[in-house]
Amino acid sequence: MTEDFKHLTALLKKEKEEDLLQYKLKMTGTSFNERRKRGVCWYPVFLDRTKFDAGERLVVKVSRPKEHTESHMFSSGKLVSVFSTAGDNSESEETVSGVVNFVNKQEMMITLNHDFAPDWLRDGHLGVQLLFDESSYREMEKVLKYLAKVDSGRLYQLKKILLGGSEAGFKNLAPLTSPGLNASQNQALNLVNRAQDVAIIHGPPGTGKTTTLIEAILQTLKQERQTLVCAPSNAAVDLLVEKLGEHGVNVLRIGHPARVTEETLSKTLDVRVAHHPDYKELKNLKKKAEEYRTLGKKYKRNFGHAERQQRRLLLDEARSLKDDADQLSYYITNDILNKSQVIACTLVGASNNVIKGMSFNTVFIDEAAQALEPACWIPIIKAERVIFAGDHQQLPPTIKSFQAAKEGLEVTLFEKAIKNNRADVMLKEQYRMHTDIMNFSSSIFYNNKLVANKNVASWTVFEGDLAVEFIDTAGCGYFEQVDPESKSTFNKEEAELLGTHLKQYVEQIEAVSKIDEVESIGVIAPYKAQTAALVEHLLENKHLPSSIINKTDINTIDSFQGQERDIIYITLVRSNEKGEIGFLSNTRRMNVAMTRARKKLVVIGDSATIGQHEFYAAFLDYVNEIGAYKSAFEYIY
Ligand SMILES: Nc1ncnc2c1ncn2[C@@H]1O[C@H](COP(=O)(O)OP(=O)(O)OP(=O)(O)O)[C@@H](O)[C@H]1O
Numbered sequence: 001m002t003e004d005f006k007h008l009t010a011l012l013k014k015e016k017e018e019d020l021l022q023y024k025l026k027m028t029g030t031s032f033n034e035r036r037k038r039g040v041c042w043y044p045v046f047l048d049r050t051k052f053d054a055g056e057r058l059v060v061k062v063s064r065p066k067e068h069t070e071s072h073m074f075s076s077g078k079l080v081s082v083f084s085t086a087g088d089n090s091e092s093e094e095t096v097s098g099v100v101n102f103v104n105k106q107e108m109m110i111t112l113n114h115d116f117a118p119d120w121l122r123d124g125h126l127g128v129q130l131l132f133d134e135s136s137y138r139e140m141e142k143v144l145k146y147l148a149k150v151d152s153g154r155l156y157q158l159k160k161i162l163l164g165g166s167e168a169g170f171k172n173l174a175p176l177t178s179p180g181l182n183a184s185q186n187q188a189l190n191l192v193n194r195a196q197d198v199a200i201i202h203g204p205p206g207t208g209k210t211t212t213l214i215e216a217i218l219q220t221l222k223q224e225r226q227t228l229v230c231a232p233s234n235a236a237v238d239l240l241v242e243k244l245g246e247h248g249v250n251v252l253r254i255g256h257p258a259r260v261t262e263e264t265l266s267k268t269l270d271v272r273v274a275h276h277p278d279y280k281e282l283k284n285l286k287k288k289a290e291e292y293r294t295l296g297k298k299y300k301r302n303f304g305h306a307e308r309q310q311r312r313l314l315l316d317e318a319r320s321l322k323d324d325a326d327q328l329s330y331y332i333t334n335d336i337l338n339k340s341q342v343i344a345c346t347l348v349g350a351s352n353n354v355i356k357g358m359s360f361n362t363v364f365i366d367e368a369a370q371a372l373e374p375a376c377w378i379p380i381i382k383a384e385r386v387i388f389a390g391d392h393q394q395l396p397p398t399i400k401s402f403q404a405a406k407e408g409l410e411v412t413l414f415e416k417a418i419k420n421n422r423a424d425v426m427l428k429e430q431y432r433m434h435t436d437i438m439n440f441s442s443s444i445f446y447n448n449k450l451v452a453n454k455n456v457a458s459w460t461v462f463e464g465d466l467a468v469e470f471i472d473t474a475g476c477g478y479f480e481q482v483d484p485e486s487k488s489t490f491n492k493e494e495a496e497l498l499g500t501h502l503k504q505y506v507e508q509i510e511a512v513s514k515i516d517e518v519e520s521i522g523v524i525a526p527y528k529a530q531t532a533a534l535v536e537h538l539l540e541n542k543h544l545p546s547s548i549i550n551k552t553d554i555n556t557i558d559s560f561q562g563q564e565r566d567i568i569y570i571t572l573v574r575s576n577e578k579g580e581i582g583f584l585s586n587t588r589r590m591n592v593a594m595t596r597a598r599k600k601l602v603v604i605g606d607s608a609t610i611g612q613h614e615f616y617a618a619f620l621d622y623v624n625e626i627g628a629y630k631s632a633f634e635y636i637y
Pocket residue numbers: 180181182185203204205206207208209210211212431432561562563
C-alpha cells in the first residue's frame with residue numbers, strides 16, 4: 001500500500017510539472033502585450049476603488065481600457081499578483097498577491113493578501129497577472145507522504161477499507177424513514193446512518209443527491225456534535241453551506257473570503273471573528289500594541305540611558321499587548337469553532353491551520369467523483385468514517401497531464417471505494433427530465449435503473465412537442481474548422497443551423513402561447529471556439545428576440561455541470577471525413593450535457609462522423625427508435 005502512495009506522489013509530480021510548464025509557456029519571456037493577448041495579464045489597469053470587506057480584508061477594484069476586449073483566463077478564486085511598473089513596461093519590485101473576487105470583461109475585484117494599501121498603488125502604471133498556485137500541490141504531496149508512513153491505527157484501517165483489503169462495517173440499526181425522501185434516498189440515508197467506515201451515495205443527474213446528503217448531515221448531527229463537510233470546488237461547498245443554513249445549522253465556512261459567494265461570506269471565519277463580541281477588544285489591543293511599537297521605534301541610534309530605558313519599556317509593552325491580542329484572537333477562533341455544528345471547506349481547505357489537529361467522527365465529501373484522490377485524503381485523515389456522494393458517470397477531475405491521467409491519476413478514490421466495498425446506494429428516481437431524455441443516459445450509464453418522477457415523466461414545452469430531437473447534418477457539407485489561435489474546433493454552419501432551429505422552435509412555442517412558461521434555455525458546445533461562434537451568431541447578430549436572449553446561456557459542457565434548463569441544445573461540431581471525434585469520445589462529459597435538459601433536448605451533429613463511435617451509434621439507434629431523428633435538410637430548404 002505504501003507503494004500505491006509513492007506511485008500517486010509520482011503522478012502528482014507529473015501533473016504539477018505539466019501545470020507549471022503550461023503556465024510558464026504563457027508567462028515567460030513575453031511582453032505585457034503578448035501576455036494580454038494570451039489572457040493571463042491585464043496591463044495597464046486603473047484603480048477604481050479600494051475598500052475593506054466584511055472580514056476587514058482589503059479589496060481593490062480595477063478596470064482595463066475599453067479597447068482591451070480580449071478574452072481572459074482570470075476567474076473568481078484565482079491567485080494573482082497586482083504589480084506596478086516604472087512606466088517603461090518592465091516589472092518593478094512593487095507587487096502584492098491577491099485572490100480574484102469577481103471579474104467580467106472589463107473589471108476585476110481582488111482581495112489583497114495585505115493589511116493596507118501600499119503607497120505605490122496610487123502611483124499608476126498598474127497591472128494584474130495570473131500566478132501559479134502551488135499550495136494545493138504542496139498539501140496533497142504532504143498528505144501522501146504522511147499516508148505512506150501510516151501502518152497502524154484508525155487511518156491505517158480506513159486505508160485498507162477504501163483501497164481494498166478489508167470490508168467496510170455496518171451497524172444493525174432500526175430503519176429510519178425521512179418523509180421528504182423517496183425510497184432509494186431513504187435507503188441511502190440508512191446506509192449512512194449504519195456505516196462504521198464508509199458509505200457512498202451515487203447520485204445520477206437530478207436524483208436529489210444534494211437533498212439526500214443534506215438530510216444525512218442533519219441526521220448525523222442528531223448523534224454527533226460536529227462534522228466536517230467538504231467538496232472539491234468552492235461552488236459545491238457554498239451550495240451545501242447555503243442549504244445547511246436554510247435548515248438552521250450553525251456552519252463555519254473555512255476558506256479565503258474572495259473564493260466564496262456573497263451569501264456565504266457571513267459564514268466565513270473572517271466575518272465571524274469581526275462579529276464576535278470580543279472583537280472590539282481585540283482591535284483595541286492590536287491598535288495599542290502598534291502605537292507603543294511606533295513610539296518605541298522613534299528613538300534613533302544616538303540616545304542616552306534614559307531614552308534607552310524608555311524605548312525598552314515601550315517595546316516591552318508593545319510585545320505584551322501583542323501577546324494579549326494573540327491570546328484573545330486564539331480564544332475567539334476557538335469559541336467560534338466550538339460552537340459550529342458543521343465546518344465546511346474545500347478538500348484542500350481542510351489543511352487550513354485553523355482546523356489543524358482537529359478530528360471528526362464523520363467527514364462528508366460531496367462531488368467526490370470530481371476529486372483527485374490525493375485531495376480526498378486531506379480531510380479523511382481527520383475522520384473516523386467517511387461519506388462520499390457523487391456520480392462517476394459525470395465529469396471526472398480536471399487533469400492537465402495526459403500521461404499522469406492515463407497512469408492512474410484519473411481513477412478517483414470514489415471509484416476505488418465503490419469497487420472495493422459493498423457500501424454504495426444509487427439514487428434512482430429523478431426529478432428533472434422527461435422519460436425520453438432520461439432513457440438514453442439510463443441505458444448507457446445506469447443499467448436502465450433510472451425512473452422519472454411522475455411529475456416530470458411526460459412534461460414537454462407544449463402539448464404534442466417531441467422531448468428529444470436529433471438533427472443530422474450528414475451530407476450538408478458543414479465541415480469543422482480549427483481556430484488558428486486557440487486551436488479549438490468550430491463549425492460555423494452548424495451554429496447557424498442551430499440558430500435557425502431555435503428561431504423556428506421559439507415561433508412554434510409563441511404560436512401556442514407557452515413562451516412565458518419557458519424559464520431557461522441552454523446552448524452547449526464541447527468546444528470554446530464553437531461557443532464563440534454561437535455567441536456571435538445568436539446574440540451579437542440579434543438573431544433572436546431579446547426576450548429569448550435574456551433566458552439563454554451559451555457555454556461549454558463543464559460550466560453546465562450541476563445545472564438544468566427547460567430546453568437544451570447541443571452542437572456536436574465534429575464533421576470530417578476521417579470520423580475523428582476528439583474529446584466527444586469522453587462520453588461522461590456528453591452524459592452531463594444531455595442530462596441538463598428538463599423538457600426538450602435538441603442535439604445537432606453529423607451522423608457520418610460521430611456514428612463511427614459506439615456511444616453515438618447507440619444514440620442514433622435510440623433517436624430512430626423513439627421517432628426523434630430529423631435531417632438538417634428539413635431546415636435549410
Ligand atoms: N424526494 C424528493 N421529493 C421531491 N422532490 C425532490 C426529492 N428529492 C429531490 N427533489 C428535487 O429534485 C431536484 C434535484 O434535487 P438535487 O438538487 O438535490 O439533485 P442533485 O442530484 O444534487 O442534482 P445534480 O444533477 O445537480 O447533481 C430539486 O428540485 C429537488 O427539490
